[in-house]
Amino acid sequence: EAGVAQSPRYKIIEKRQSVAFWCNPISGHATLYWYQQILGQGPKLLIQFQNNGVVDDSQLPKDRFSAERLKGVDSTLKIQPAKLEDSAVYLCASSSYRDRESEQYFGPGTRLTVT
Amino acid sequence: AQKVTQAQTEISVVEKEDVTLDCVYETRDTTYYLFWYKQPPSGELVFLIRRNSFDEQNEISGRYSWNFQKSTSSFNFTITASQVVDSAVYFCALSDWNNFNKFYFGSGTKLNVKP
Incomplete structure (x- = not known):
């Protein structure tokens, strides 16, 4: 079974530029999560999708971050314009949500550096 | 509100x-x-173990063991005979099933195993 795929793995941009990250979850997983992980901290949930609907985006800086999961499969997270403090690893995870035991499976992450 | 605390920021041990x-x-x-x-x-992020609130039995998997105690709200993780390959950051997480399986992560403990 293929894992969660993310691209790109690394991205360096200048502040005020825009950037997009892509995630393809494990096949059949209804729930998709985007996390931001700043160096030395735990993952922070940015947005959570159930199929193609948003169920939690309370910590998403909506003035600059956006995300979509149009067909309930893969997803894109965008930052526009980027700030220095957006430098972090962006992790995508998916879960089957079939039962309470569903763990989240994580992709390799995208390391973003904003200069 | 759900919260996870990992008080140990970094631990160093000898193999x-x-x-x-x-x-x-x-x-x-x-x-x-x-x-x-x-x-x-x-x-x-690599999944290691899941434990539900109704099962307080300790679990052992090779050199890894977990001690879950509801009375103290703790879920501790022990590595026996540590190896250099165990060097990593370890995160504890709590899931909120009523909120579409949202995860609450601790801040992580960085384990350094020296040869």
């Missing part, structure tokens, strides 16, 4: 020593799940 990573959680739910993840230097 073959035993080490315990602490995790304390807060929740008002009567049914919940706890997880441990490992994040090696490569960056991907």
